Amino acid sequence: MTVSEQVRRLEQYYPDRVMASACPSRVVLDHVTSKWGVLVLVSLAGRTMRWGELRRTVEGVSEKMLAQTLQTLERDGLVHREALPVIPPHVEYSLTGLGVGLVERLLPLMEWLAEHSPAIVEQAGAGGRG
Amino acid sequence: MTVSEQVRRLEQYYPDRVMASACPSRVVLDHVTSKWGVLVLVSLAGRTMRWGELRRTVEGVSEKMLAQTLQTLERDGLVHREALPVIPPHVEYSLTGLGVGLVERLLPLMEWLAEHSPAIVEQAGAGGRG
DNA sequence: CTGAATCCCCAACGATACTG
DNA sequence: CAGTATCGTTGGGGATTCAG
Numbered sequence: 001m002t003v004s005e006q007v008r009r010l011e012q013y014y015p016d017r018v019m020a021s022a023c024p025s026r027v028v029l030d031h032v033t034s035k036w037g038v039l040v041l042v043s044l045a046g047r048t049m050r051w052g053e054l055r056r057t058v059e060g061v062s063e064k065m066l067a068q069t070l071q072t073l074e075r076d077g078l079v080h081r082e083a084l085p086v087i088p089p090h091v092e093y094s095l096t097g098l099g100v101g102l103v104e105r106l107l108p109l110m111e112w113l114a115e116h117s118p119a120i121v122e123q124a125g126a127g128g129r130g
Numbered sequence: 131m132t133v134s135e136q137v138r139r140l141e142q143y144y145p146d147r148v149m150a151s152a153c154p155s156r157v158v159l160d161h162v163t164s165k166w167g168v169l170v171l172v173s174l175a176g177r178t179m180r181w182g183e184l185r186r187t188v189e190g191v192s193e194k195m196l197a198q199t200l201q202t203l204e205r206d207g208l209v210h211r212e213a214l215p216v217i218p219p220h221v222e223y224s225l226t227g228l229g230v231g232l233v234e235r236l237l238p239l240m241e242w243l244a245e246h247s248p249a250i251v252e253q254a255g256a257g258g259r260g
Numbered sequence: 261c262t263g264a265a266t267c268c269c270c271a272a273c274g275a276t277a278c279t280g
Numbered sequence: 281c282a283g284t285a286t287c288g289t290t291g292g293g294g295a296t297t298c299a300g
Contacts, residue, residue: 003230006237007176013244019169021190024247025240032243033163035293039149046137051262060151062294067263075254088261089300098246100133105242107136109235110155113162114143116228117154124205165273181282192274197283218281219280265298272292279284 031076032102036061036069041095042110044079045103048094078102161206162232166191166199171225172240174209175233178224208232 010018017023031037039058043049049057055066070093073079078099084090095103140148147153161167169188173179179187185196200223203209208229214220225233 003175003234010237010241010244018240018244019187019189024251025243027251028243028247029168033168038159038163043149045133057149059149065293076250077253091262102242104133105239107140110148111140112232112235113155113158114140114148117158120206121154121157123207221282
């Protein structure tokens, strides 16, 4: 599919509204593209993970931000949280059906990023600032 | 393609490294998922646009942030800037070949968001906070 | 082990004014 | 028209502490 076809498909949903500041997609886009949103979602793409696993996998995330990101994604119905009532606590996070649909669109992006970012960073770093 | 296949494809590039804080994709991901990055890139998906057009299209963006976003994307080689030496100034922005490749992965995401965000926002708004 | 609550800072962001 | 420069604010986000 060409880019212009993709653009036309996008516009059929919200003609002239996707760029509007009041568009609902702005809200969800903000959640997903929040500092840790994409990384958390992509981490959960492969399998269910426990809190501690996520904490270690998503390198650099603080406890506060991981909790906050997870809560936002859970409220949006993208992530499912299952807490086993045991001591010590055992909590598992997984993608909902909705979350899987989103991640299917996120994975190709991440793959493109993984492939092209080294060249981009090197090139940009040479000429300008980081 | 299933999600697990996508995950496997992703991992083949940077085994165990996409989530690393030092991974180059982190940098580009930050640029793209910056507050206005996705919106600017998607706006340019359809056609070349002038500064003023972008300013009006991407509703809510300030002049400062538009300039900053465009500069970052230009340094990354995703956006091409062409300034005609006339008075009054006339500057056009378009996607580079690299930028087109990225936007091809962004458009399906935006389409998914446009389709599902209304329900997500409504549902999330009912139970929790905004 | 999984979080919630608190403190605090800085840098991202917006508004305004100015320039070629 | 297309920016740059400056200033003020805010809330995102990290470190730490406490609880179940």
